[in-house]
Amino acid sequence: MEPRTVTKVLVGNHAVAEAIRLARVQVVAAYPITPQTVIVERIAEMVESGELKAKYIRVESEHSALAAVYGAAAAGARAFTATSSHGLLYMYEMLWWLAQSHLPLVLALVTRAIGPPWNIHTDHQDLLTVRDAPWIIAMAENVQEAFDLTLQGFKISEDKRVLLPFMVGLDGFVLSHTAEPVSMPTQETVDAWLPPREPEPWVLEPGKPFAVGNVGPDEVTMELRWLLWRAVERARTVIREVDREYEKIAGRSYGGLVERYRLSDAKYVVVTMGAWSGDAKEAVDRLRDEGVPVGLLRIRFVRPFPKEEVLEVAAGSRAILVVDRAVSMGNAGVLGIEISSVVRGRIPVKNVIAGLGGTDTGYEDFEDMIRRFVEEYESGRTDKWLEPEWYMPWFKR
């Protein structure tokens, strides 16, 4: 049966708001920050007009925004918030409180550089600061996927095998403020696929007092961490399952934790995440036309990290190039470290840091990076790959 859908032209922020409407979210609390603001402005309009029957809580900060939806999630509601960059950092304490309380909700992160200097354009530094907390962390390539991941976020987050918060990342401006046609399942379809949230794994109710996370023996802390680890691990299965199910209601699936682009016969693999993967694919196509056996592995989920998928790619190729939009100072690009931690020297990995603070990086740049990566590998110059390369062709010292 053909899925019943509606197509509209939407900017990324409005697409996320549409997913919130279709998911019948019950509580929203957020604080404005560019480039995320448009999401919660649109949701405020939906609540005002009655299109979305939700409680919209105005708060004085991002810390309070997440605290408010944490309370809502603890009371059994389907809850949502959104932020960017400094707003996410201001939430940081509550990100851990919420996730380590094993509660589901969805947070949309419109990625933006962290200051100083003030910069409202995209990189992935903000998203990746959350990687050590028990969140499920996804990153979209385009507006359609931002919509899809937001909707799927509730399904994955509320699954009894997971019950953890879900973060969906979309690149600031490149997706948040760019209009694309977006195909959406009808309300009827979504209602059948995503029933109202069940108050699991625990719920706050009037007259039944208890303390959450009270002081206890140290061993309990470690036991709770291990149980959270288990839930994040189980999320792999659930993500793959939801991705396949989604095909039936929306007519699309992406391949689970990663997207594989021209990988089946690739000898060289480029790894990217987020919107610029489109530019990287363009470069892959151009190099393929010249006969270079290159393919692309796009990271859709940073947590849980697609270990098996990366190993599978490493087993069939000569070398990997990871192009990072975030850096862990004193070591390498964040994804570079992540990929290397799985590949463990099986094949050489080159890491390039590029596009920080929204620095324009087009398909020509990816073409240049990939070309040099292949040349360096083929001429046996991989020894210098121990250090990441900073891709700044304009920069003269």
Next chain:
Amino acid sequence: MGEDLLREALEENKLFVEKLLAKPQPGSAGPTGTWRTYRPVVNEGKCIKCGLCWLYCPEEAIEWSPGGLPKIDYRFCKGCGVCVQECPVKAIDFVYEGE
């Protein structure tokens, strides 16, 4: 495999909730009486049964009802001495543990 994973998750979620949430109950943090260095002891001859020690005890480790003598629950009394200080007739002695 899906069902096994769900069964495992339900068991582990239950365990998690038991460990994360603390319902009000006596001594949820364990027998804190072991922390005590000094032990408050009620001198029943001097006690005027006013109940102030019961009222001031920060740990609710003293049982008392109007007209009765206070009874200290040494499993949870941490020996803070607040009752000793507050007793209006100095009817509570503070005795070094082990003496």
